[in-house]
Amino acid sequence: MSQTSDTAARRPTRVRVPHLARWKAEGRRWAMLTAYDATTAGVLEEAGIPVLLVGDSAANVVYGYSSSLPVTLEEMLPLVAAVARGTQRPLVVADLPFGSYEASDAQAVTAAAALMKAGAHAVKLEGGVRARDRVAAIVAAGIPVMGHVGFTPQAEHAIGGYRVAGRDDAAAERTVADAVAVADAGAFAVVLEMVSAPVASRIREVLAVPTVGIGSGPDCDAQVLVWQDMAGLNDDSRLSFVKRYADMRGVLRGAAAAFAAEVEDGSFPDAAHSFDA
Numbered sequence: 001m002s003q004t005s006d007t008a009a010r011r012p013t014r015v016r017v018p019h020l021a022r023w024k025a026e027g028r029r030w031a032m033l034t035a036y037d038a039t040t041a042g043v044l045e046e047a048g049i050p051v052l053l054v055g056d057s058a059a060n061v062v063y064g065y066s067s068s069l070p071v072t073l074e075e076m077l078p079l080v081a082a083v084a085r086g087t088q089r090p091l092v093v094a095d096l097p098f099g100s101y102e103a104s105d106a107q108a109v110t111a112a113a114a115l116m117k118a119g120a121h122a123v124k125l126e127g128g129v130r131a132r133d134r135v136a137a138i139v140a141a142g143i144p145v146m147g148h149v150g151f152t153p154q155a156e157h158a159i160g161g162y163r164v165a166g167r168d169d170a171a172a173e174r175t176v177a178d179a180v181a182v183a184d185a186g187a188f189a190v191v192l193e194m195v196s197a198p199v200a201s202r203i204r205e206v207l208a209v210p211t212v213g214i215g216s217g218p219d220c221d222a223q224v225l226v227w228q229d230m231a232g233l234n235d236d237s238r239l240s241f242v243k244r245y246a247d248m249r250g251v252l253r254g255a256a257a258a259f260a261a262e263v264e265d266g267s268f269p270d271a272a273h274s275f276d277a
């Protein structure tokens, strides 16, 4: 295949599902962050993040809902398209939102295909044993699926709150069985959310595919955080598994306040930021 422009010649190779399998075999850990817009996704690509998740956490951090339940497929699609347009290298995974895949395999495949048409390279859905048929149906349609077990926020009301999965022996066995079920159904990776660290470690040993931890301890093949949590843009301090790597909330508040002060005192715009004649 000939490459005709400089841009094409420099275009980085897209991360694909087989790369993640290879990284597990090599014992190489990797980071996943959420992204919801083209600008941020481009910055995360520059930082070398290989996998971006357009999470249904968009419900909270983009749309301002107090849980992930209200966000719709229609609200997810433009965010997926923006992240795909804004990046060249990262694998873009899109969450199937609550209500878009539970009713039937056919509904799940239709919703997954809509996310792929918007630009995703893979989809993610919540649930273990209860979701295995959905995973298999979407995989059979040629769409890579990332699983998500442990605490599954879309099932908050069935679970009875935000809680760590796998803390007693029976719960540990259920969580391992959930991860195995989605991996056996064809998932290329499995998110482990708020799984106790020893159980997550066991799942990592048992699964041939990578585990992606969030609040599940260090013994995972990859780690994921919501980018606004990671960057300290969110002020929600309830999430004890989040580490803040910057104070973006403080930086942005400071910049906005400085801008407003200069507008109010007439020092912005100055000659350097105006057009003469």
Ligand SMILES: Nc1nc(=O)c2c([nH]1)NC[C@@H]1CN(c3ccc(C(=O)N[C@@H](CCC(=O)O)C(=O)O)cc3)CN21
Pocket: 056, 057, 060, 061, 068, 153, 162, 163, 164, 215, 225, 226, 229, 234, 236, 238, 239, 240, 241
């Ligand atoms: N900003 C943001 N970050 C997230 O990680 C996130 C979202 N939004 N929205 C979708 C889901 C919801 N998630 C959540 C929501 C709440 C807890 C939570 O309350 N955790 C507490 C309680 C744990 C416990 O009681 O055992 C914690 O201490 O982490 C955890 C994950 C993770 N996802």
Ligand SMILES: CC(C)C(=O)C(=O)O
Pocket: 034, 053, 054, 055, 056, 057, 058, 095, 191, 193, 214, 224, 225, 226
């Ligand atoms: C927190 C991650 C795993 C997620 O599912 C989301 O952002 O919606």
Ligand SMILES: [Mg+2]
Pocket: 055, 056, 057, 095
């Ligand atoms: Mg999600």
